Amino acid sequence: MNRFLWPLIGFVVLVVLLAVGLNLNPRDVPSPLVGKPAPAFSLARLDAPEQKFSPQEMLGKAWLLNVWASWCVSCRQEHPLLVELAKRQSVPLIGLNYKEVRGDGAIDSSRLDAAAEKRMTIERAGGWLARHGDPYALSVLDIDGRVGIDYGVYGVPETYVIDKAGIIRMKHTGPVTADILSGKILPLLAELNR
């Protein structure tokens, strides 16, 4: 009896460890930015490219920052949910259009000058929102992805919950699902707005 007990215990422990390990999502890298102030930026707006937007304008409000691009397939997956959210809730949702032209492998952006790239970005991003619906209060253009780096973006779409003081309270990498929205993001926003 005793002879088999310890190997059995060892085996069960191993199986449990493997089961836990296999169920972890390696994409889910904890962001060091949670609990830190949202990095400042000042970027051109998609709807009014001559105007800039910066996160300081959102101080006093809890809001969502959603990183998206028209070439991003998973963005299409979460998009209807965001459109729905924009319709029924009064959560300010800001879009960060991430590397609209450069991120698209089909385009050789090295042949474009800055003005042409910006024009193309606006055309593509605007067209995509016109087709799929625009849930954003406004979107800003991160043409070269520099702001994305400051926010630690590594897989579009990403969604940040930012509180009234401008502190990042949560980051979600990958498409937002109904479960995550109603189970995590909305309760957190309700708490932040209290």
Added chain:
Amino acid sequence: MNRWLLIVFLALTGVAGSSLQAREAALLAADEATEKRLVAISSELRCLVCQNESLSGSNAELANDLRREIRSLIRDGRSDAEIMEFMVSRYGDFVRYRPPLKGTTVLLWFGPGLLFVAALGALLLHLRRRERTLRDQRPLNADETRRAEALLHDPDAPPRP
């Protein structure tokens, strides 16, 4: 050795055909010291997109951007530690292939050693116990040997287990 690394690096970074490769090669020729430091630093960093590749070996878009960012930090005269801090503050300790020693990483650093020591201890314990049981077995005396022989040669004896 370093030259080989550079050649491998350049070969690996040729993502969008020759244009990028040519660009990287031109950069290397223009500023060898910077590029060498870039390779040294980015070999220590994980590419977040293809997580088992280093930043220096990865072809991912983001890896390109981050190499560009590190390159400009080097040109700004930042130290290696500052560049590491730049990356860690954005992507967390996960980007480092050699994570720092702190509360949450103690098990990561010493777990394997601990496991090894435990296994070694268990093995020694087992060997010592076995040695003791072997030592306690004395040889059969004459009487017992005779009985054993008789049993072995007795056709009516029950079959041996």
